[in-house]
Each structure stands twice: as structure tokens, then as C-alpha cells.
């Protein structure tokens with residue numbers, strides 16, 4: 001777009017120079033071939049007289065898209081041209097200014113009612129003169145449609161379904177005919193399920209509204225700008241109008257899936273012959289429920305070293321909703337010293353996929369502690385003191 | 398196994414008994430009683446008897462139950478009459494205490510001859526033992542005083558020796574403090590040394606009598622020796638050191654005056670003798686022993702020989718009784734002199750007092 005602007009600008013500058021040069025040249029040559037350029041503002045229903053040409057602004061089709069509709073005709077001639085003009089693009093009418101016609105350019109679209117334009121024409125056409133068209137003067141019994149498109153959510157994830165509702169309402173005071181809805185071509189980011197393309201009643205009485213609903217499923221992640229929906233309709237004189245809805249932005253997040261996190265709270269080293277409890281927490285950190293969760297433990301060299309007393313390290317849960325957690329525990333008795341590697345494996349389903357998570361930890365069973373060893377030195381000391389005391393008593397007179 | 402009774406009476410007797418007990422712990426350490434066990438060669442019962450509690454308290458190696466205080470008397474102050482009375486008053490209690498300790502083959506009654514308690518109790522105890530035990534051999538160990546200790550001690554020694562001779566003991570072993578005084582400068586260490594010597598010899602004797610001897614000597618032989626001569630004798634002892642390992646010199650050493658507890662010329666004065674030799678098997682040669690003893694046996698006839706095989710350097714104990722006791726005679730002479738002196742001093746003093754009283758004869762007290 002910028003390039004186009006640039007080109008237009010260059011063209012403009014060039015043409016201005018050309019005009020100047022032409023003007024300089026025409027001083028000596030034919031003054032009739034001289035081309036002049038004038039700017040003027042127009043309201044819907046207004047016109048401009050330039051020589052025998054009449055330029056009338058029929059409507060502003062879209063402010064956003066920079067489209068207006070103009071009617072250009074020439075007095076006492078066959079020439080009549082209806083055209084939708086694009087902002088900043090030169091349009092030649094009746095073969096353009098060079099050939100004795102008009103070249104029009106939309107410079108600015110102020111709002112739905114007013115634009116600023118430039119016209120190029122032979123200098124001898126004189127100054128442009130504004131006038132009010134018959135249509136503007138005529139009582140306005142016209143249809144006017146309002147279009148809006150809404151979606152039920154603007155932030156979704158891949159795989160989520162979105163419902164779009166297109167509402168068209170006739171807020172004018174005449175029947176809107178030949179109503180058609182033009183949605184932008186199907187967006188690649190969605191799969192369309194039902195109701196697409198949306199259809200609206202052919203005719204809408206003043207005050208009447210209609211809506212069309214369609215649903216689609218997000219297919220790829222990213223930010224999607226749903227373009228405006230355009231409704232076209234005609235009034236009783238088959239004059240064609242259009243209305244557009246504001247555009248909508250939808251964020252599509254990556255697909256939702258459960259994500260289980262296994263957290264093990266292993267026991268402090270278990271004393272020989274003592275007990276230790278292993279607490280397991282299964283948390284769903286994802287954004288979808290995990291189903292059919294099965295946790296299985298493998299204890300290396302299980303046998304008689306670690307004896308299960310209570311509970312189990314194997315567990316299963318039908319569902320762990322997102323953000324929720326489940327805990328369970330198992331109590332073991334350490335009957336042989338050593339380090340036991342425990343591997344916990346959780347398998348679960350989410351959105352038809354099988355997923356797995358693993359975690360490993362160690363349970364240490366300490367060497368047998370000979371506690372009473374500490375008392376051992378006390379025994380001889382005690383025996384000795386008793387012995388000494390008895391001896392002392394025996395000899396104390 | 399012999400059943401041996403050892404009585405230590407009076408301070409001196411108590412302390413010798415304590416030395417015996419200490420010796421039996423095997424060490425000379427003061428703390429040996431805390432870590433060691435008494436090892437008597439036989440079944441030995443010891444009993445310390447005294448009228449003075451303080452003397453009993455002073456003992457270290459004699460168990461409390463083996464210290465018998467004879468009540469109501471806090472020492473007899475060297476007065477043998479009070480001592481005798483004390484014994485009579487407590488005779489049953491004392492004898493019961495002894496009899497509770499079972500039957501005995503031999504008893505040693507150890508005392509000083511010069512104190513009050515020991516010297517007065519000992520003859521009576523000997524008598525009681527002889528009465529109460531059928532086949533007992535009772536030997537008195539009498540310690541003679543330093544001669545300079547004073548007339549009372551001398552008197553006591555003289556009279557107690559007579560008393561002990563009168564009761565039918567199986568023999569008296571003399572220990573002379575005066576003779577052994579040379580071993581140490583101060584009295585306290587001299588006492589300790591003498592007591593140790595006595596203890597060592599008596600324990601050696603018991604051990605030997607109770608061992609399988611190579612040459613036959615037994616309690617009967619010992620009794621025979623002790624009953625010889627005047628019925629009193631002494632002990633000689635010699636332990637080989639590194640330099641003198643010869644058996645002959647060891648035997649001779651045990652007979653030399655320096656090895657005796659009482660001064661005597663064994664070759665001249667001895668009536669009967671027994672020589673006990675202890676040593677390792679290879680150090681003992683019967684022929685050599687016979688030869689060494691020959692000199693003595695030609696003088697006094699048969700000498701009983703005991704040979705005990707035991708590891709260590711040769712040790713020799715000689716036991717003999719004497720046919721004459723010149724030193725004791727001298728003691729008696731001194732005692733008699735002392736008594737005489739005492740008597741004349743008393744009469745002199747009496748006379749002086751009487752003279753003094755003469756001044757107030759016929760006078761009345763006036764206030």
C-alpha cells in the first residue's frame with residue numbers, strides 16, 4: 001500500500017510539474033489544451049459542476065476500505081458513469097483530463113457523509129461549482145442496513161469451536177432489497193462446520209432484522225483478524241448500497257492438553273527396621289482434564305528390602321481436571337539397608353492422545369544401628385564403679 | 398588345703414595382719430585392693446582384734462568385717478591387767494567371732510609383746526584356741542620392743558613372754574624390733590618394713606606347707622621344729638637377686654643373722670631347723686641343697702628340707718627354734734632392773750609424799 005501511495009505521490013509531483021511545464025508551454029501554444037487541478041469537498045447528495053461535467057457523490061461505501069461511489073455525467077450528452085472509487089487512485093472519466101474528460105482522485109474520506117476530492121480538467125472549463133442533487137433534495141425514503149458480526153469468544157485454543165453471528169438490521173425507512181451478505185472468503189485458520197456461508201433474508205422491511213449463525217473450529221494457532229462482513233442491498237430505485245460490520249480479532253492459543261506433574265515427597269532415610277511414608281502428588285498443570293490416569297511404580301530390587309506396609313504406589317484416577325491434584329501415599333518398612341530406586345510412571349489420556357510422565361526418586365534404608373553400643377562403655381564403667389564402691393565399703397571401717 | 402587362721406591383736410598385731418593382707422593382693426600398690434583379688438595359698442581367715450578403734454581404722458587392706466573391736470575399752474594404755482580383764486569380759490564374743498570362721502589346722506597369733514592389748518590378749522587367745530580346736534597348731538608371733546621404749550614396755554614384754562610360754566602354744570616366733578631397727582632410720586618406715594618382712598615370711602611358710610613338696614615336710618614337721626628347744630625361734634629368709642643366683646649362697650643367706658627376725662647364731666643356738674627352698678626346677682639341685690645344709694645338720698642333727706618347684710629366682714625360708722636366747726635373757730634382765738628401779742622410785746616418791754603429809758598431821762582444815 002505504501003508503495004502505491006509513494007507512486008501516487010511521485011505521479012502527483014510529476015503531473016504538477018507537467019502541468020506547470022504545460023502551462024508554461026501553453027502560454028505560447030493553445031490555451032485550450034491547458035489542464036488545471038482543483039480540490040473540493042463533497043457531501044453525499046452534493047455535486048460539482050466542472051464545465052459541462054457533473055460529479056455527484058452517491059455514497060461513501062466504506063470509510064475504512066477507502067471506497068466511495070460517484071456518478072459522473074455530462075450535460076447534453078450520452079456520458080454517464082457510476083463508479084466506486086478507491087482512495088488516492090486516479091480515475092479517468094470520459095477518457096480523462098488529457099483528452100478533454102475528467103480525472104478524479106479521492107484525497108480524503110472524512111466520514112460516511114463527506115469526502116475531499118481533486119479534479120483535473122482543461123482550464124477552460126472554469127471553476128468547479130457546487131450544487132445539490134435532486135436525490136438529496138428528494139425526501140429520503142431509503143433503506144439503511146446495519147451489519148454486525150459477533151463471536152461467542154475471542155480467545156480460544158486450537159480445536160475449540162467458535163460461533164459467529166451475523167446480524168443485519170434495516171434501520172432505514174424503506175425496504176432493503178436484494179440483500180446479500182459477503183463474508184470474507186473462508187479463513188484458513190478455521191475449519192467451518194455449519195451455517196457457512198451465512199445467508200440473510202433477501203428483503204428486510206424497515207426495522208426488520210435477520211441473523212445468520214455459523215460455527216467453525218480453530219485449526220491453527222495465532223492471531224486472526226476476521227474481516228468486515230459487507231451487506232449489499234438496493235433501494236426501490238435499484239440504487240445499490242452497502243454496509244459493513246466492524247472487524248473482529250480472535251486469538252487462537254495452542255491446543256489444550258492435560259499435563260500431569262508427578263511430585264514425590266520421599267521419606268527421610270528409613271532406619272533399619274523402621275518405617276517411611278512416600279507421598280505422591282499427581283497434579284494436572286495443563287489446561288484440559290486428564291483421563292484414565294494410571295500411576296505405576298517400579299522399585300528396583302524390590303524383594304525383602306522394602307516391604308509395603310500400607311497403601312500402594314500404584315494408583316489410578318478416572319479424571320484429574322485441569323488445575324486439580326490428587327494425592328496418595330504408601331508406607332514401607334525398610335528391612336534391608338540399601339538405596340532403592342523407585343520409578344513412577346503415570347500414563348493418561350487427553351483429547352484422544354495417550355501421554356506419559358515419569359519421575360524417579362530414591363529411598364534409602366540405613367544400616368542397622370547398634371544403639372545400645374553407646375551404652376556399652378557405660379557398662380564396664382558401671383561395673384567398675386560398683387566394684388570399686390563395694391571394695392570401698394568392704395574396707396571402710 | 399590348709400585352713401589357716403591369722404589373728405592380729407593390738408596395734409602391732411593389727412598392722413602386721415594388714416601387711417599380710419596387702420601382701421596377698423600381690424602388689425605393693427596402695428590401690429591394689431581396688432583392682433586385685435586376695436590370693437592366699439590356702440584358706441586363710443584373718444581377723445584384727447583391738448581395744449582401740451583408731452588402730453583398727455588405720456588399717457587399709459583388712460576388710461571391715463575382719464576388724465573386731467573389743468568394746469568398752471579405748472586401748473588399755475599398756476596396762477596388761479586391764480587388758481586381761483577386757484578379754485575375760487568379751488571372751489565369748491571374741492571366740493565366737495573366730496569360731497564363726499570355721500575349723501582351722503593352724504593359727505598364727507600375732508602381737509607385740511610389749512603393748513597392753515595384744516600382749517595380754519594373745520596368751521589367753523592361744524589358750525582358748527587350744528581348748529576349742531582339737532587338732533590345731535597355734536603359733537604365736539611375738540614382737541619385742543625397742544629397748545629404749547621404756548620400762549613399762551620392757552616389763553610387759555617380760556611378763557607376756559612368760560604368759561605365752563605358760564599356755565601350751567605350739568611355738569613362738571620372735572620378731573625383735575630392736576634388732577630390725579637398723580633397716581630404717583625412722584620408726585614409721587621401720588615398722589612398715591618389719592611388718593612386710595614378717596608377712597612375707599609367714600605367707601611363704603603357709604604356701605610351702607600347703608604345696609606339694611619334693612622333699613617331704615608338712616605341718617607335722619613344722620610342729621616338730623617349733624616344739625624343739627625352748628619352744629621359741631624365728632624365721633630367716635633369703636631371696637636371690639640377679640647377682641647371687643647360686644643355691645648354696647641363698648641357703649646360707651637364710652641362716653645368716655642378717656636374714657633373721659631375731660638375733661641368733663643359728664649354728665650355735667638352733668635346736669631344730671627346717672629349710673624351705675623355692676625355685677624353678679632347673680635351679681634346684683637336691684645334692685647341692687643337701688650339701689649346703691650339711692654344715693647345719695652336723696651341728697643340730699636333722700634339718701627338715703622342703704623343696705617347692707615354682708617359677709622365679711630361688712627363695713629360701715629357714716624356720717628354727719633355739720636352745721638358748723641370750724638377747725631375751727638380756728631383755729629380762731633389763732626388765733627386772735626396770736622393775737626394781739620403778740619400785741624404788743615409787744617407794745622414794747611415796748616416802749617424799751608421806752614426809753610432805755607429815756606437815757599437816759594433826760592439823761584441821763580451817764575456813
Ligand SMILES: Nc1nc2c(ncn2[C@@H]2O[C@H](COP(=O)(O)OP(=O)(O)OP(=O)(O)O)[C@@H](O)[C@H]2O)c(=O)[nH]1
Nearest residue numbers: 407408409472473474475509512513514515542588
Ligand atoms: N614391728 C612393729 N612393732 C610395732 C608396730 N606398732 C607398734 N609396735 C610395737 O608394739 C609395741 C606397742 O604395742 P602396741 O601393739 O602398740 O600396743 P597394743 O597391743 O595396741 O596395746 P595398747 O595400745 O596398750 O592397748 C611397741 O613396742 C612398738 O614398738 C608395728 O607396726 N610394727
Ligand SMILES: [Mg+2]
Nearest residue numbers: 408449452472
Ligand atoms: Mg594400741
